[in-house]
Amino acid sequence: MRSMTTRVRRTDPDFSPIRFEEGVLHLLDQRRLPTEERWLALDTVDQVARAITDLVVRGAPAIGITAAFGAAIAARQRGDDISAWRLDLERLDRSRPTAVNLAWATARMRRKAETTGRLDVGALEAEARAIHAEDVSANRAMAEAGSALLDAGSGILTHCNTGALATGGIGTALGVIVAGYQAGRVDRIFADETRPWLQGSRLTAWELARQGIPFKVVVEGAAAALMSSGQVQWVVTGADRIAANGDVANKIGTCSLAVIARHFNVRFMVVAPSSTVDPYMATGEGIAIEQRDPSEIWHAAGLDQPPGGFDAWNPVFDVTPAGLIDCIVTEHGVHRPPYDFSN
Amino acid sequence: MRSMTTRVRRTDPDFSPIRFEEGVLHLLDQRRLPTEERWLALDTVDQVARAITDLVVRGAPAIGITAAFGAAIAARQRGDDISAWRLDLERLDRSRPTAVNLAWATARMRRKAETTGRLDVGALEAEARAIHAEDVSANRAMAEAGSALLDAGSGILTHCNTGALATGGIGTALGVIVAGYQAGRVDRIFADETRPWLQGSRLTAWELARQGIPFKVVVEGAAAALMSSGQVQWVVTGADRIAANGDVANKIGTCSLAVIARHFNVRFMVVAPSSTVDPYMATGEGIAIEQRDPSEIWHAAGLDQPPGGFDAWNPVFDVTPAGLIDCIVTEHGVHRPPYDFSN
Numbered sequence: 174m175r176s177m178t179t180r181v182r183r184t185d186p187d188f189s190p191i192r193f194e195e196g197v198l199h200l201l202d203q204r205r206l207p208t209e210e211r212w213l214a215l216d217t218v219d220q221v222a223r224a225i226t227d228l229v230v231r232g233a234p235a236i237g238i239t240a241a242f243g244a245a246i247a248a249r250q251r252g253d254d255i256s257a258w259r260l261d262l263e264r265l266d267r268s269r270p271t272a273v274n275l276a277w278a279t280a281r282m283r284r285k286a287e288t289t290g291r292l293d294v295g296a297l298e299a300e301a302r303a304i305h306a307e308d309v310s311a312n313r314a315m316a317e318a319g320s321a322l323l324d325a326g327s328g329i330l331t332h333c334n335t336g337a338l339a340t341g342g343i344g345t346a347l348g349v350i351v352a353g354y355q356a357g358r359v360d361r362i363f364a365d366e367t368r369p370w371l372q373g374s375r376l377t378a379w380e381l382a383r384q385g386i387p388f389k390v391v392v393e394g395a396a397a398a399l400m401s402s403g404q405v406q407w408v409v410t411g412a413d414r415i416a417a418n419g420d421v422a423n424k425i426g427t428c429s430l431a432v433i434a435r436h437f438n439v440r441f442m443v444v445a446p447s448s449t450v451d452p453y454m455a456t457g458e459g460i461a462i463e464q465r466d467p468s469e470i471w472h473a474a475g476l477d478q479p480p481g482g483f484d485a486w487n488p489v490f491d492v493t494p495a496g497l498i499d500c501i502v503t504e505h506g507v508h509r510p511p512y513d514f515s516n
Numbered sequence: 517m518r519s520m521t522t523r524v525r526r527t528d529p530d531f532s533p534i535r536f537e538e539g540v541l542h543l544l545d546q547r548r549l550p551t552e553e554r555w556l557a558l559d560t561v562d563q564v565a566r567a568i569t570d571l572v573v574r575g576a577p578a579i580g581i582t583a584a585f586g587a588a589i590a591a592r593q594r595g596d597d598i599s600a601w602r603l604d605l606e607r608l609d610r611s612r613p614t615a616v617n618l619a620w621a622t623a624r625m626r627r628k629a630e631t632t633g634r635l636d637v638g639a640l641e642a643e644a645r646a647i648h649a650e651d652v653s654a655n656r657a658m659a660e661a662g663s664a665l666l667d668a669g670s671g672i673l674t675h676c677n678t679g680a681l682a683t684g685g686i687g688t689a690l691g692v693i694v695a696g697y698q699a700g701r702v703d704r705i706f707a708d709e710t711r712p713w714l715q716g717s718r719l720t721a722w723e724l725a726r727q728g729i730p731f732k733v734v735v736e737g738a739a740a741a742l743m744s745s746g747q748v749q750w751v752v753t754g755a756d757r758i759a760a761n762g763d764v765a766n767k768i769g770t771c772s773l774a775v776i777a778r779h780f781n782v783r784f785m786v787v788a789p790s791s792t793v794d795p796y797m798a799t800g801e802g803i804a805i806e807q808r809d810p811s812e813i814w815h816a817a818g819l820d821q822p823p824g825g826f827d828a829w830n831p832v833f834d835v836t837p838a839g840l841i842d843c844i845v846t847e848h849g850v851h852r853p854p855y856d857f858s859n
Binding site: 208332363365366367368369374378381382385387388389390391392393394395396397398399401424425426427428429431432433435436437462467470471477478479481482483484485486487488491492 | 675717
């Protein structure tokens with residue numbers, strides 16, 4: 174695995190943290206942003222799976238695209254051994270448990286291999302590129318549909334990172350927000366810093382600053398003060414998995430925002446491509462929630478060592494009940510309650 | 517100003533971060549906890565005011581006690597010049613804007629000087645020691661009254677730091693929680709890490725670990741997931757200022773917890789000495805909320821430099837409406853809605 178440090182061009186509208194060139198997957202290492210823009214070059218499926226687990230790449234759509242390219246890389250490694258390739262895809266499936274886009278992408282790669290009956294590297298690479306390209310189109314469609322819902326003069330609070338870094342294109346929730354800003358309908362953008370991994374203060378801030386769009390970072394605790402102040406009309410977030418009834422698994426803190434938004438009559442929009450929908454999951458109760466190590470909490474707090482006896486409860490996602498969500502925007506349009514994604 | 521590093525004894529029940537000896541105020545520097553236990557020795561009112569502004573000491577009751585000792589130190593500096601001393605007290609009053617305990621303590625010191633008609637250093641030192649001793653007693657009374665409200669098997673979520681580090685004695689909210697744990701009624705303690713200053717993961721964790729009491733730190737965003745999981749029956753917090761109608765100003769994030777608690781039928785208790793009540797403030801709307809520098813957000817995130825264009829909205833306190841608070845515990849007992857602290 175090679176790595177190199179480059180400067181991402183400030184206003185490149187087609188910027189993507191995922192590039193696939195001559196059988197090698199290049200990922201912008203999101204653990205090092207915003208202080209360093211370092212690219213990793215991956216050419217084994219093991220490297221790809223580890224990059225997903227270790228958060229080199231994160232964001233449900235971006236994880237799906239990465240896994241698709243991982244499956245293409247695995248095909249090149251395995252030659253004719255389709256059984257070994259299938260085990261590789263199971264390894265990719267296990268690399269993160271909550272985002273359904275990952276399993277959705279590997280399922281598509283499996284179907285592609287079945288239609289050709291063998292590991293056709295060219296066909297599998299083309300399928301992974303198609304998954305990436307479709308996400309770019311889906312992002313554009315969602316940005317258009319979602320931003321049309323915003324009234325002029327709106328203030329928006331968003332959570333985690335849902336921009337180019339989390340997707341294949343301009344983003345899901347952040348795509349809606351940026352499109353709304355560019356259309357003159359969004360006056361104020363607030364971004365949760367998003368503990369413990371600080372996707373907001375590190376990644377969303379980096380993306381908005383790169384595009385010259387003004388924003389303010391807030392701590393998660395500020396949500397009630399912010400919403401009661403009248404500065405925010407919409408909370409707009411992404412999703413990691415959407416159940417058939419519209420329950421949404423997303424970054425820890427999302428459900429807290431939805432509860433607070435409802436209390437202060439602020440509207441709540443979820444933006445996610447249809448690959449995030451899990452029609453076989455009836456409700457959010459069945460969704461596996463990834464628990465990560467307590468060290469993420471004390472280490473991100475700048476502590477090299479935790480104090481003796483230090484422990485943490487560190488689920489990375491929560492489930493927001495459909496009843497707290499005013500609309501769910503996919504590339505197919507705006508869905509409103511009662512939701513039914515069962516087919 | 518001298519400083520020295522010592523080890524606080526692990527289970528000292530009379531531990532206080534504030535010690536006054538021979539005209540010198542010794543403060544445990546809370547900015548450096550938990551990695552270093554360093555004491556500062558202050559012998560000018562200017563040093564004391566700066567220590568309050570710079571968060572060497574924090575927590576509304578502890579700020580009040582510190583300001584009282586600062587007024588005693590100022591009397592020793594000023595000799596007979598009571599006008600200069602009054603300016604010193606105004607400087608102390610301005611050192612932090614939100615906690616009313618500060619103005620309450622300096623008002624008491626002013627009244628003491630008026631009764632003697634001159635700057636009697638011995639009498640003013642005795643008054644400051646009395647303010648400290650009364651806070652110790654008030655802490656014990658609140659711990660008893662508040663912990664009696666907890667049912668056996670309770671889980672508690674707390675916010676910020678409200679223990680010995682924030683007060684003169686065993687603490688306000690944390691005093692209730694520890695007393696409940698020692699009485700066998702509290703089975704689970706969760707502490708918000710409390711961004712941006714991390715009073716929970718740095719200070720509350722340090723205090724509980726010191727006493728050998730098990731706890732789990734959570735990010736603020738986890739509140740809804742935690743409360744919906746059934747692991748928490750009470751949210752217990754302190755206060756920086758309580759308006760006559762029971763509205764409570766406290767660390768940013770408190771109002772968010774109160775909204776989420778109400779949604780999930782979790783009860784909400786505020787614990788604060790009566791010196792925190794501001795009977796002249798009719799409602800929370802009039803309370804001045806301190807805004808701190810955006811650098812607290814990006815610096816605490818481990819960034820040496822913010823990315824270009826980085827901005828933040830960083831109020832340090834919020835106001836929780838009285839209607840979301842199930843009870844307010846002071847040293848005088850348990851207050852329930854409708855609250856009336858107007859006299």
